[in-house]
Amino acid sequence: MEARMVDALLLDLSGVLYDGDDVIPGARVAVARVQASGLPVRFITNTSRKTRAQLLAHLRALGFEIEGEQLFTAVDAARQWLLQRNLRPYCLVHRNILGEFDDIDQREPDAVLIADAAEDFNYANMNRAFQLCLEGAPLLGVGYNRYFKSGGEVLMDVGAFIRAVEFASGVEATIVGKPSAEFFHQAMASTTADPQRMLMVGDDVFGDVEGALNAGIPACLVRTGKYRPGDEDRVAEDFPVVDSIVEAVELALV
Ligand SMILES: [Mg+2]
Numbered sequence: 001m002e003a004r005m006v007d008a009l010l011l012d013l014s015g016v017l018y019d020g021d022d023v024i025p026g027a028r029v030a031v032a033r034v035q036a037s038g039l040p041v042r043f044i045t046n047t048s049r050k051t052r053a054q055l056l057a058h059l060r061a062l063g064f065e066i067e068g069e070q071l072f073t074a075v076d077a078a079r080q081w082l083l084q085r086n087l088r089p090y091c092l093v094h095r096n097i098l099g100e101f102d103d104i105d106q107r108e109p110d111a112v113l114i115a116d117a118a119e120d121f122n123y124a125n126m127n128r129a130f131q132l133c134l135e136g137a138p139l140l141g142v143g144y145n146r147y148f149k150s151g152g153e154v155l156m157d158v159g160a161f162i163r164a165v166e167f168a169s170g171v172e173a174t175i176v177g178k179p180s181a182e183f184f185h186q187a188m189a190s191t192t193a194d195p196q197r198m199l200m201v202g203d204d205v206f207g208d209v210e211g212a213l214n215a216g217i218p219a220c221l222v223r224t225g226k227y228r229p230g231d232e233d234r235v236a237e238d239f240p241v242v243d244s245i246v247e248a249v250e251l252a253l254v
Contacts, residue, residue, distance in 0.1 A: 015225015
């Protein structure tokens with residue numbers, strides 16, 4: 001058996017594989033190469049504007065072959081968190097993904113879930129979330145992501161909206177997606193690899209890189225997606241920075 005630097009690869013989606021509807025140059029071939037190599041690979045995303053089925057369809061439409069069991073989403077993690085605790089959430093989420101919570105009772109909510117609701121982050125909805133939290137409802141958030149890049153522009157992400165409700169209500173959110181170590185551990189646990197012999201690849205220096213490092217997983221930052229020069233200096237740890245997933249896969253498969 002050939003010696004490898006890593007025993008499993010964790011890949012972020014947006015900004016690593018694609019940017020909106022544009023595939024990052026070389027990403028399709030790089031992912032196909034990893035899948036063909038037999039190296040276990042998991043895809044781990046905080047994206048919450050699409051359902052799991054829509055995400056898989058989007059990936060397929062862009063030419064990526066990914067199995068459902070390889071995909072770990074913060075929306076799924078939020079569902080599990082709520083179901084495990086028998087909570088009735090007020091879902092301040094994108095209308096695309098409302099159906100993902102259809103089987104959970106949402107009458108008289110006793111919890112608040114904030115995902116990337118985009119246009120639905122209006123005063124009435126934010127205020128509802130705030131009022132419930134002030135009355136003692138736990139606050140659940142998909143991630144503290146600051147912004148993401150799509151269709152050539154940077155877009156404000158969910159982090160600031162979660163912070164706003166935290167600030168107003170004095171309730172601290174539980175983050176279920178990246179950078180939560182528990183989320184990384186769920187993806188890790190689906191492989192037999194030792195965390196120290198995994199590699200997380202992402203374009204978000206906080207959510208992907210710092211989050212993985214804090215979970216005990218080596219990480220590498222790509223200069224695609226939301227990456228901006230100087231991002232590598234925004235967290236204290238040292239880690240490799242590569243041009244794109246193409247180079248990251250080279251690192252993983254040597
Ligand atoms: Mg990303």
